[in-house]
Amino acid sequence: MAGRILIVDDQTGGRLCLRVRLTEARYDVTAAASGAEALAALASAPADLAIVDATLGDVPAAELCRRMKADPGLRDIPVLILSDSRDRAGRIAALRAGAEDVMAKPVLDAALLARVRSLLRVRETRSETRRRDQTAAGFGFAEAPASFEDPGRIALVAADAATGDRWRDGLGGLVPDRVEMLSPDAALDEADRARAADAFVIDADLPRPGGGLSLVTDLRSRPGTRHAAILFAHRDEDAGAGAAALDLGANDLLPVHADPAEIAIRLRAQLDRKRESDRLRRTVEDGLRLAATDALTGLFNRRYALAYLDRVAREAATRGQPYAVMLADLDHFKRVNDTLGHAAGDVVLRTVATRIRDALRGADMVARLGGEEFLIVMPETDFARALPAAERLCRAVADQPVPLAQGAGAQAASVRVTVSIGVAVGGGPGSDLFETPHALIEKADRALYRAKAQGRNTVTADRPEAA
Template identity: 40%
Template sequence: MTARILVVDDIPPNVRLLEARLTAEYFDVLAASSGPEALALCQEGVCDIILLDVMMPGMDGFEVCRRLKANPATAHLPVVMVTALDQPADRVRGLEAGADDFLTKPIDEVALVARVRSLARLKVVIDELRSRASTTLAPGLDDDLFAMNGDDGRRGRILLVDDRQSSSERIVQALGAQHEVTVESDPHETALRVAEDACDLLIVSLGLANFDGLRLCSQIRSMERTRSLPILAIAEPGDRARVLRGLDLGVNDFLTRPIDRNELVARTRTQLRHKRYADSLRSKVQQSIELALVDPLTGLNNRRFLENYLALMVDQAQRRRAPLALMIFDIDHFKRVNDTYGHDAGDEVLKGFADRLRRVIRGGDLLCRLGGEEFVIAMPNVSVAAATKIAERTRSAIEEQPFIIDKAGRTVAVTVSIGVAGPGAEGDPESLYRRADRALYRSKSDGRNRVSADAA
């Protein structure tokens, strides 16, 4: 997987060294020699990942990182801090500034490429979610709604897989004040437990006594329900090859024993922030699907859904040589309700009408609101004659029982006109709809509050 990498360093030989290594792995590389230049390039959206040197004159890397993460337009960009500082406190400072990872000079080239590839995968997922979610937002609102900096990375549900009691106790002690940590000492039970009990982060020891920790990570990644669950691996000293393999398998981050408490806390919070950000974007995508296909007032599917799904129902009826009935309902003189009682009362009538139609349909039927006061029911395996009887019972029930329009218990009586039709010789959804609409028009022109059928 390729990506556009921005290398930020004020020393040209360092830039050339990283550029040569990354270009050899088919990454596109850009360069910036100062913090302000890097911020400007990131604002233009020309890069996917930032390799940021810490020790720069003027604005250091920590400040650049803080500004990137504080800006909603750039907060989602993965940042890797690169520095000669090798103390845990330095790594923690970078992570607390918002960095996604930390590399120490001299840079291990294999680790560099593995880290960049891992973050490139994350960036692809985030970009896709942002793109889908943004389709529902008004222009100019994207950046504010997509900001990452509102979550503190605390109060997570963490599952720790570690069969060494002394090790697990230290990790629980470090994280327990901020998170709910559950320990699983049997790795064979982990996959089932993660699938059944929702958690926000999985921490896996790669030094399990009788189980391959990398295989466990692979299993978690292969299951659809846990594919996006962040994984933090705990590696043994000198276990570099397995760490790199884990990053290739989809492990999000790792720590090497002995574990620095503050770094563990910081990396845990980083992973939780990433997960919650991705979850919020997925939620926006789901909302966009619902907005596109569901009527917000009644909760029924809308006209767009009908246009897509009715074609499938007609095709299935033809292939199975089975009947199909379509009913169109139009509330009579609905404008009078709005004019007399107000639009709030009209909305209550529409919601109540939708609820009554829900009682009519079966599991395989399709119920939609076309818009305004028009509704549609499509019934597979129901003849026009049978659908006409169902429509008549529905019409009679609507007429006999008024609708409650406010908390005071006021009611209003309405009637409904209905048109019923079945597929004709044309065998397409458009002609079926036109036939039912023609029958509805006949019901309205004949005096309303009646059912008309067009079987031809």
């Protein structure tokens, strides 16, 4: 299953209809008939997303959301509220309570599923942020929360001057950040600035090929704007554009004629999330560089990796979800060192480390355990997802030769290398509750040994049917 979703609706028909739509999309769906039942269900089995009907009988949806956000164990769960009403005050109240979105019923399947996918990515990012912050704290490198945040920069990219003026004038006094109007070309130039805009509000109807959707894609593809918050403004009747924008990387959607208060609330939430992610990257890149990274490859080292794996295992046990462990080992690496020299071997290790890291999801962790062996940890991953990922890693390493710099094996311009990978999965339904992460590494090691014996450049799993 792709994610665990809790439906909260006191109408049986509404629960059943939504359950069918989400189950058909391969989500793990549970349901609650009241706010109190929802809180009890979340306390026993946290969800990845809560979809709440706005007209609950026992507690308003906004109040349920407020209670969830006040609970440290539930605050990272995104909340999507479905409402029969387009009441402005109720919509803004729900957003102020912490809801990620309020969608008007009836919701088209494409729009709903795109929003679900987007919010599950939010949940994954939040979980990874907490996990890495907690691991960093164990090393004594947790960053103290900033007591003061500099104002952000918000770029408005509207289809016409009237829309841009309305957005800018409406936000005046509602946000402490600097608000600028930019053309699409100027927005793209942000990627080359020393400090790019923190957030973009992009009109769907921009007068350029592909409209606003093409600008979303361009901003996400450029290093300078890759981590910016993107809000996509579209017309209510064009739900398809909104769904496409979410799948292309937009963080949030807005009606083009949204109330300024709603735009401000959504911008504030997205800027807060961006700052949290920025702090995480600074902690990892700066505070942990010496204590937790391998000097040669820039990957995490054994000490960090084992602490991280322990945390993933505890989280998996709490949530009843699987996680995968892989051991990847370079094939015939001694031959590289013996024939081309240790300088060439260092180039190979650095290149392979980069290829593995680039082929993984952002939520996955890769570390160099020592020598030519790498550990990969993939949260919320079963064999059905882990094995194709491992095959992808093999291809990423083997498809192109490693170029060697002058002086690093000067007798060869490049060298072809491959890896063998052993895979094991822990956690999830039917798992051994007493299995330790160390035991899972041993399973992956046995699988790796078999992969070597089967000819190398291959993937083998340690599981009952493979024993």
